[in-house]
Amino acid sequence: MSENWLSVQVVTAIGFGLAGGFALARAHLSALAVNVRLYLTPGTAWRPVGLHVVRLAVVVTCFTIAALFGAPALIATLVGFTLGRTLELGQHR
Numbered sequence: 001m002s003e004n005w006l007s008v009q010v011v012t013a014i015g016f017g018l019a020g021g022f023a024l025a026r027a028h029l030s031a032l033a034v035n036v037r038l039y040l041t042p043g044t045a046w047r048p049v050g051l052h053v054v055r056l057a058v059v060v061t062c063f064t065i066a067a068l069f070g071a072p073a074l075i076a077t078l079v080g081f082t083l084g085r086t087l088e089l090g091q092h093r
Contacts, residue, residue, distance in 0.1 A: 010070075010072050013069045013070060013072055013073035013076065014072050014073065014076040015076075016073070016076075017066055017069075017072070017073040017074070017075070017076030017077040017079075017080060018076045018077070018079060018080040018083075019080060020062065020066070020077055020080060021062075021066075021076065021077035021078060021079065021080025021081035021082075021083075021084065022080040022081070022083055022084040023080075023084070024058075024059065024062050024077070024080070024081055024084070025080070025082070025083070025084025025085040025088060026084045026087075026088055027058075028055060028058070028059055028081075028085075029084075029085060029088040029089070030088075031051065031055045032055065034051065035048050035051050035052055035055065038051065062077070063077060063078075
């Protein structure tokens with residue numbers, strides 16, 4: 001293992017991963033709240049289904065991009081997503 005395994009690039013990837021995952025979780029769950037309201041209102045069912053597909057596609061895309069930057073970025077994004085999800089769900093209890 002190299003002496004500089006914790007390089008500036010790795011630290012930057014971890015920082016952006018944490019922040020991006022946190023923001024992604026907050027946006028994902030906010031869109032989920034809108035999605036639930038759309039499912040409960042009478043009318044066409046295509047609008048909430050479309051939002052559901054877009055919401056999941058954005059999450060998959062963001063995690064795929066994080067994976068392209070390596071394991072530390074992907075793990076940091078997952079940790080940030082989990083923290084954001086925990087805080088968002090904690091506000092609604």
